Amino acid sequence: MEKKEKQLLSETDICDLFITPAIEAAKWDRFRQIRREVTLTPGPVVVRGNLSSRNKKLRKFADYVLYWQSGVPIAIVEAKDNKHGVSDGMQQALGYAEILDVPSAFSSNGDAFASHDKTATSETPIESEFGLKSFPSPEELWRRYKIHRNIKPDEVPVVTQPYHIDAGGKEPRYYQVEAINRVTEAVAKGQNRLLLVMATGTGKTYTTFQIIWRLWKSGQAKRVLYLADRNILVDQTLVNDFKPFGTVMAKVGDRKIDPAYEIHLALYQALTGPNPSDKAFKSVSPDFFDLIVVDECHRGSADDDAAWREILEYFSSAIQLGMTATPKETTEISNAKYFGETVYKYSLKQGIEDGFLAPYKVIRIDIDRDIDGWTPPPGMTDDLGEEIERREYNQRDMDRILVLNKRTKLVADRVMKFLRATDPMSKTIIFCEDVDHAERMRKAIVNAAGDLARDNSKYVMRITGDSTEGKAELDRFIDPEEPYPVIATTSQLLTTGVDAKTCKLIVLDRTINSMTMFKQIIGRGTRIDEENNKYFFTIMDFKKATELFRDPDFDGDPVVIYEPTPDDPILPPDPDSEDDENEDEEEDVQGVKKIRVSGVDVKIKAERIEFLGPDGKLVTESYKEFARKQIKSEYRSLNDFIRKWNNSDRKQVIIDELEEHGIILANLAEEVGREIGDFDLLCHVAYDQPPLTRKERATNVKKRNYFAKYKDSARAVLEALLDKYADEGVSTIEQAKILRLRPFSEIGTPTEIINGVFGGKADYEKAIRELENQIYKRATNE
Incomplete structure (x- = not known):
């Protein structure tokens, strides 16, 4: 294919015609090892007033993620259209590789591949370029991954154990994958005390399930105990995330552990108590469990009677994993000193920044x-x-x-x-x-x-x-x-x-x-x-x-x-803890x-509203102020914005671009004025221009007698479109489906109007652009 012809292709065309075939030619399985258009993070939610929107501009979206046979991500490929250079996507690819903690990142424009190898030695370059026929095999990239993660041959069976995929196709998010992999890799290396810190709402229980599933399926943990201190935690887990364990799972009841089951869910209170007869955990041998997961371990660590410590001491040979959103560190107690350094942490701040x-x-x-x-x-x-x-x-x-x-x-x-x-x-x-x-x-x-x-x-x-x-x-x-x-x-x-x-x-x-x-x-x-x-x-x-x-x-x-x-190898009690309760x-x-x-009067002395800013700190800012900053980050001056607006064949493209920044015009109109058109709304908010309403702009067009040059049918269509603009905005008149509605349907079908009244699609779209130019003529003159 000629270079000029290739440069006319879209990024998707480049992927379909050049990049995907090149990867498949290197023996990558299209269905099991190659995933395209993978959303790693959806982008943060922006809140102002009582309204919210996603800032899609900040979402993380990988063109390709390549997997080893077990579903473990091992490489990133970023694609660009052919107007870009081969390595133009490399920095983006490296950012995604950092998120997934994989050593191999690639960029391509369909001519060749640029490669970044984090496992490169002094004898091999970190970055290089090679032709489309030389993409590395799965075995080569798996080799790099094992070096990068320090995975030894005897650890591979545990590390490569597949995840559980439910009937609905639910899969772990990127940070859950990383948490699961970090734990399974640590267990494979023989580490038997682990601490996993994940913010509330990030799916700790689902992550725990996948960890247990992989260790159980690989034979690393044949019998598992999941410990919690509230019935609702155990019951929710039993019927929701842990449900796939089915008949091998049971909730410990009647103060007895039934050895017929492999996965046991229990309250501390069901396993132990003040009297020797209450200590149900002693009904099985100390080596009965291979893995014990302590849910909300920051609470269990501080109970006055330290019930969970007694249980963990008894099953000391088991792998013990502490799960918490808030690891407790005080002068008297320490989660880290018992469970060890945190294997992986996913914080509230990161979760909000990612949009989860x-x-x-x-x-x-x-x-x-x-x-x-x-x-x-x-x-x-x-x-x-x-x-x-x-x-x-x-x-x-x-x-x-x-x-x-x-x-x-x-x-x-x-x-x-x-x-x-x-x-x-x-x-x-x-x-x-x-x-x-x-x-x-x-x-x-x-x-x-x-x-x-x-x-x-x-x-x-x-x-x-x-x-x-x-x-x-x-x-x-x-x-x-x-x-x-x-x-x-x-x-x-x-x-x-x-x-x-x-x-x-x-x-x-x-x-x-x-x-x-x-x-x-x-x-x-x-x-x-x-x-x-x-x-x-x-x-x-x-x-x-x-x-x-x-x-x-x-x-x-x-x-x-x-x-x-x-x-004192086990955590001491914390009787003065404020945050623990039975x-x-x-x-x-x-x-x-x-x-x-009863008789003392009170009143509100002061009240202020603060929002989460881009830096993670609370700021006092309205939706209007937020929008102003975002618009000016895209268009520095009023002239820049007007030039882009007037040169755009479809105004919806600009509106979509602003939505990527988290600016929803409907939200902005709620704060500024619903009758103001999109163009005036943006100019007013960002550049302090006096706004005109949509009806005022439509009236100005009618006063100019602009429609006189059109024949009756075309004039009727354009006048009706102008009325639609006055009522609903510019996005409405740019959609051809508007022609299916009244009063257009009384003139003819959309095809009859476009072809019969205007002489074809090109002439119809030209008439729409001219109508928009008339609507915004004042802006052009200014």
Whole structure:
């Protein structure tokens, strides 16, 4: 094929005609080893106001991922059209290779391949170019991969054990693949204490399942124990992610381990207790289990009775994997010192940047009595008639020591005001100081909700450890298909282990000093649920808890500050831990008599809204401000933008480009004005130009008598298109399917209009471009 002819081909054509055949010629299996157009990350969700959109410009999209026979990714190939050079895609390919931690990256424009080999020695070049007929074989790239990952021959059977692929075709995401591979490779090397850190909402349980599946299938772990400390965690795991284990799996019950099963799921409480007869784990030999997974190990490590430590000590010969979103490191306890250094970490920040986790906006609300403090007048009594100690009560005292009933009402009213303005059926969790506070908040929400609570008594429920009725509603609260309960008031019960996918509002009316607890609470909202239109969540903070977002430890690596002695190889208990609780128990603040006062007025002193910025920090910025920055990053000046707009045959192309940056014009119009056309909207927001409405631009075209040069039928079509523009915008008139609708259908079919009225597709499209030029003529003149 001639070079000029080749340069007219699209990137897809180059792939189909040159790159794919060249890879297949090197003995790569098209169906099992070559995957095209692989989305590694979908791009982050941008939130401004009550609206959200994905910034697709930041998504990571590999043209080719090449796999070894077991489904292990081993190489990246980036394709470009023939107008580009051979190595123009190399930097992009290297970025994707970094994500997947593979040693081989290639770029091609259909003429040849450029190669980058991370395993290159001093005798071989790191980067080189070669012809299409010289692409490396699967065996060669697998050899490089084994060198890069330091995989020895005897480790290969474990490392290459295939993943489980379900009937729906669900496969692990890139970071899950990396987590699974890191663990299986470490196990293959003989490491028997491992720690895996993955943010809430990133699929820890699914990742755990794939790890167990591969180790079980490869024979590395014939009997497995999955340990958790809450029934809901075990039950969810049993029927969801672990379901493929089928009949070889059982939940440990009646304080007995049944050796007939291979995969065992258990509560700590079901395996051990204070009496020797309670220690069901001793019903099997110490070498019975080959692998033990400790779910939410940051909690288990701090239990007063350290139940899981007793179990792990007994099965000390087993491989032991700790799973957590928040590894606990204090002066007294350390996950890392027991399980070892983290094998792999995927953080909340990374999850949000990739677009797998929901970002958040924060509404910080300061209440005057919290910020300024409150000192009772001399001799003032509480609701029981007892004199109140005369001192200043501040934010930390509220609802722990001092109960101002009007403050509780104020918080409830503000929560309901937000929900009514957005969606009163949004799943909401309100974190309170204790059970008493959670019950008072439930009552206040009932009164603030009015008809919503009257129409359904389960609109708001207190879900705490001591409430049988509330805990019975927990499954319905987290079920996306169940509308009720909508609001849950709680203290600690919902901090961890609750997969509340559709939770859109988290209210913090609780003092939080523990970073572990804060991360767990925030994790209740981080899941994206596209089916239910949940892409972000809101945090309403009444207690300055979100100041912890500014702490470097929020998304940093835990620093080990506990050093065990030779006589203390297992983690000590942490009786003072703030963030641990028994599943069936949730206590009020102990030893403190609360002062309850009804007559003290309270009001909101200050309120501000912050959003997650591109650098991962909270910023105060409107959707309009965000759009201005994005537009100017693409078009530096007004003239640049007008030139691109006027030279574009289809304005929708520009609109699509801006959407890649996360700018949805419908969202922008909600904030600026729905009647303003796309062009004026963008010029106004980015360059402060006075906008015209679509109707004003359409009227200007009609005043010029522009349509006089067209015959009756063509004139009728163009006038109708102008009216459609005035009503719906420029994108509408650029779509030929508009001709199927009235009034066009009264003139003829789309084919009759395009060919009969305008003389063909080219002339019809020319008429549309001329109409658009007339619509934006003022912009051209300016």
